[in-house]
Amino acid sequence: MEILLEVRDLFTSYGIYEGRLKVLDGVNLAVPLGEKIGLVGETGCGKTTTMKSILRILPPGGRVDSGQILFKGRDLLKASGGEIQGIYGSGISMIFQDPTAALDPVFTVGDQLVAVIRYGSRVPMSLREARERAVAALKEVQMPDPKRILSNYPVQLSGGMRQRVCIAMALATEPELLIADEPTTSLDVTIQAQILRLLYFLVGRRNTSVIFITHSLGVVREMADKVNVMYAGTIVECGSTEEIFSHPLHPYTIDLLAAMPRLSGGGLEERVPGRIPDYLNLPVGCRFQPRCVKAQLRCSLEKPKLTEVRPGHYVACFLED
Amino acid sequence: MSLLHKNNESYLPKRRRRFNFKNWRRNWYKFSRNPLPVLGLVLVILIILLAILAPWVAPYPQHAGKFINLKERFQPPSAAHWCGTDAMGRDILSRILFGYRISLLLGIVVLSISVPIGLTFGLLGGYYKDTFVETVCMRITDIFLAVPPLILAMAVASVLKPSLQNSMLAISLMWWPWYSRLIYGVVSGVRNEFFVQSAEVIGASRLHILLRELLPQTISPLFTKITLDMGFAILVGASLSFVGLGAQPPTPDLGTMVSEGSKFLPEQWWMSVFPALAIVLVVLAFNFVGDGLRDLFSLEQV
Amino acid sequence: MDKLQPILQIANLKKYFRTTQGTVKAVDGISFTMEQGETLGLVGESGSGKSTVAYMIAGIYAPTSGQIIFQGRDISVLALKRSLDVKRSIQIVFQDPGTSLNPRRTIEQILMLPLNVHRIGPPRERQDLVRNLLQKVQLLIDYAYKAPGMLGGGERQMVAIARALATQPQFVILDEPTSALDVIIQAKIIKMLMNFQRELGLSYLFITHDLSLMRNIATRVAIMYLGKICELAPALEFFQKPLHPYTQMLLSSIPVVSREEEALKPKKIQPRGEIPSPVNVPPGCSFHQRCPEVMEVCKRVDPQMIELPGEHFVRCHLFH
Numbered sequence: 001m002e003i004l005l006e007v008r009d010l011f012t013s014y015g016i017y018e019g020r021l022k023v024l025d026g027v028n029l030a031v032p033l034g035e036k037i038g039l040v041g042e043t044g045c046g047k048t049t050t051m052k053s054i055l056r057i058l059p060p061g062g063r064v065d066s067g068q069i070l071f072k073g074r075d076l077l078k079a080s081g082g083e084i085q086g087i088y089g090s091g092i093s094m095i096f097q098d099p100t101a102a103l104d105p106v107f108t109v110g111d112q113l114v115a116v117i118r119y120g121s122r123v124p125m126s127l128r129e130a131r132e133r134a135v136a137a138l139k140e141v142q143m144p145d146p147k148r149i150l151s152n153y154p155v156q157l158s159g160g161m162r163q164r165v166c167i168a169m170a171l172a173t174e175p176e177l178l179i180a181d182e183p184t185t186s187l188d189v190t191i192q193a194q195i196l197r198l199l200y201f202l203v204g205r206r207n208t209s210v211i212f213i214t215h216s217l218g219v220v221r222e223m224a225d226k227v228n229v230m231y232a233g234t235i236v237e238c239g240s241t242e243e244i245f246s247h248p249l250h251p252y253t254i255d256l257l258a259a260m261p262r263l264s265g266g267g268l269e270e271r272v273p274g275r276i277p278d279y280l281n282l283p284v285g286c287r288f289q290p291r292c293v294k295a296q297l298r299c300s301l302e303k304p305k306l307t308e309v310r311p312g313h314y315v316a317c318f319l320e321d
Numbered sequence: 322m323s324l325l326h327k328n329n330e331s332y333l334p335k336r337r338r339r340f341n342f343k344n345w346r347r348n349w350y351k352f353s354r355n356p357l358p359v360l361g362l363v364l365v366i367l368i369i370l371l372a373i374l375a376p377w378v379a380p381y382p383q384h385a386g387k388f389i390n391l392k393e394r395f396q397p398p399s400a401a402h403w404c405g406t407d408a409m410g411r412d413i414l415s416r417i418l419f420g421y422r423i424s425l426l427l428g429i430v431v432l433s434i435s436v437p438i439g440l441t442f443g444l445l446g447g448y449y450k451d452t453f454v455e456t457v458c459m460r461i462t463d464i465f466l467a468v469p470p471l472i473l474a475m476a477v478a479s480v481l482k483p484s485l486q487n488s489m490l491a492i493s494l495m496w497w498p499w500y501s502r503l504i505y506g507v508v509s510g511v512r513n514e515f516f517v518q519s520a521e522v523i524g525a526s527r528l529h530i531l532l533r534e535l536l537p538q539t540i541s542p543l544f545t546k547i548t549l550d551m552g553f554a555i556l557v558g559a560s561l562s563f564v565g566l567g568a569q570p571p572t573p574d575l576g577t578m579v580s581e582g583s584k585f586l587p588e589q590w591w592m593s594v595f596p597a598l599a600i601v602l603v604v605l606a607f608n609f610v611g612d613g614l615r616d617l618f619s620l621e622q623v
Numbered sequence: 624m625d626k627l628q629p630i631l632q633i634a635n636l637k638k639y640f641r642t643t644q645g646t647v648k649a650v651d652g653i654s655f656t657m658e659q660g661e662t663l664g665l666v667g668e669s670g671s672g673k674s675t676v677a678y679m680i681a682g683i684y685a686p687t688s689g690q691i692i693f694q695g696r697d698i699s700v701l702a703l704k705r706s707l708d709v710k711r712s713i714q715i716v717f718q719d720p721g722t723s724l725n726p727r728r729t730i731e732q733i734l735m736l737p738l739n740v741h742r743i744g745p746p747r748e749r750q751d752l753v754r755n756l757l758q759k760v761q762l763l764i765d766y767a768y769k770a771p772g773m774l775g776g777g778e779r780q781m782v783a784i785a786r787a788l789a790t791q792p793q794f795v796i797l798d799e800p801t802s803a804l805d806v807i808i809q810a811k812i813i814k815m816l817m818n819f820q821r822e823l824g825l826s827y828l829f830i831t832h833d834l835s836l837m838r839n840i841a842t843r844v845a846i847m848y849l850g851k852i853c854e855l856a857p858a859l860e861f862f863q864k865p866l867h868p869y870t871q872m873l874l875s876s877i878p879v880v881s882r883e884e885e886a887l888k889p890k891k892i893q894p895r896g897e898i899p900s901p902v903n904v905p906p907g908c909s910f911h912q913r914c915p916e917v918m919e920v921c922k923r924v925d926p927q928m929i930e931l932p933g934e935h936f937v938r939c940h941l942f943h
Binding site: 520 | 707717
């Protein structure tokens, strides 16, 4: 099983007026070829920071302190600007959370799609051919009447249709890795279901690897083969979807699942009250320890590392020793 | 059991004064990241101090009023007269310092008149959006805005007797609609936010909503504009007195000084140039401070 | 006072907005009643009009036509025109914690407002009452001096809830109070809301798009589409026997986390089509373009609401 992207011991921080926010605390992530990996966590856990570190689009004040990000064996953090440019679009592509913000409102859909296709293609392409490809891309994302859509502005489309355009743009360059950051959070439920199904089908057909970032456990269960649960800048649990949902081991994962309201009745349990940690005053030792029901003395002194506890199921917790 | 049942057992801490100290430090940090606002602030403070203390700081305070010494007229800049003397033999530097008094006074008066008027119109127009009140407020604003500002000021100032007071009145008349527009923009944008609707649902009076909920939202653009406007109001005042519609001689007014001195260019250059530089200095200083305030009030995370 | 009188009666409520693109029929004929102490869940996607209904009850919008009867009194006017004790009895918690609290005021000032407006308690004691409110929503007392910007989303919503409860209302409208929040904070807030309901005998109009959440908190559920109610039933009935095709489409779309929940989702109806804009409401039954069970009559005639056994109301030609 070949690993397409591997993140090793990533430490990222942001500098603000009060000090330095040490957000990412040794993130370890692996995306095998052709697999869909879910990255789940609540707001502020660092999933967007991880993504921005991978793509080197951290805002001013943010920097990667240490670690490696290996894409097809090459460390992205050490690559030059030119090399990174070559990787974006054709190697790695992105879908953002808010399709309205991701599309430029003053250009037509066609302009933007054609631009992506032309600049992303490895061989020079004529305008006409790019337009034909754009129409084909829109057909693929099941847009009705693609030719007319090309001359529409984003504001004329509904939220779901805009997201389809973004998906078409992201996949038009045939990337090997797709990063989808909460692609359906801003959409209605019935539209969300359709978009997710479409995405699932498209990446399956192309055998694209996907990192699916979301805070919704239900969505990740439908979309991902493997799940990484993130808390306060570290991966606390990682394993196949089936395994994580049937045998959650880390106290945080268990808390998350207990808190979810269930269609069958139940859920909405709050085991330990707590907030996301204050990144200026982080506890020594396990970052989840202040909220952990089962914390022991050791947890406040040392940081647990991800260890394989069941086959293919990794947990960062001392309980499993 | 009522939600508001007083819990007699718990110890409730006494009222604490809000300490804003941490806030002041952080605000200063935002303000001073760029050196220019700091420079501007220093200059503004300096100019204000000089203006207040002019009778004691100026080398020849008596030159600021009626004074004629034809022996000393048209002196170029020298040790005795840093900025030279004018056609009446009066020390230009002293007159500049006293001129600052007039300019700053003009700025303060103009803003004290136009800001409240503009605020009222803008607040009412923005809150009562899509009603008759808005139409009245904003169309009146538009009428005043439609007349070219300087022309309006000149028209008013020439109908009334030319004097400092009348020029201040004239400038205020053409100044307030800009505040009305600014406030209207802010208020009408915020007017439908949830916290305003909360206040309505709770039953707050309209006065409360206008003054306590909406008005605080205007503080940052308002203060930024006020600071920038100090400089521009001074400039407009100088323009009016340049054409003779402002303060009358022998009152030392920077615009009048530039005007009188322009007749003697280019030989006695100092008579126009120094007063003009004085205007530039004060306008720039306020501009820099205004820029700094804009950075200060911005919501970006430092 | 008749104890069995419903606390809220809505009769044929409509709200049309006139815009440059046409008339937006946000709410197009809604009728329901609510009993004291119950939680009516209002479900719908964008364009359904659920928030507009809530805002009309709260008094933020005035209805275009129809009636809102609260505790026997007609309150179909803007909040500013209502009497003070009506305003005291109906409160609302908004969806976006970011803008429901004035960012330029402190928490204490925000919580003091309802106390001052309704003259609750002697003025000297109001500060203590504010602190009690904070304690009730499990926030530290020194939050009183903070600005909303310093609080997290969940904490802001707790302040918003405290503010809503400050006037000791009988009816609280909750417009997606936890949609912007993470799942663990949501659990805490929902638990808190349920406790308050029990303690204080509150009636809730709870709006959300999350059906799993609705399942756990609502006594009755109404589902809205493009300004009209499609189905209204007691919660258990609603989830076990969803009748309207749109209800089934919604239920089959929600992502769930366990196999037993999967089994509960209707299988035969899959989501399809886009939600039409409320400016262009399709003729006949507004759902017919997306409905897998569409019949000829659906394209021409708008169905009426009928009542089936079990207090189950549905508006669909399939049941005529």
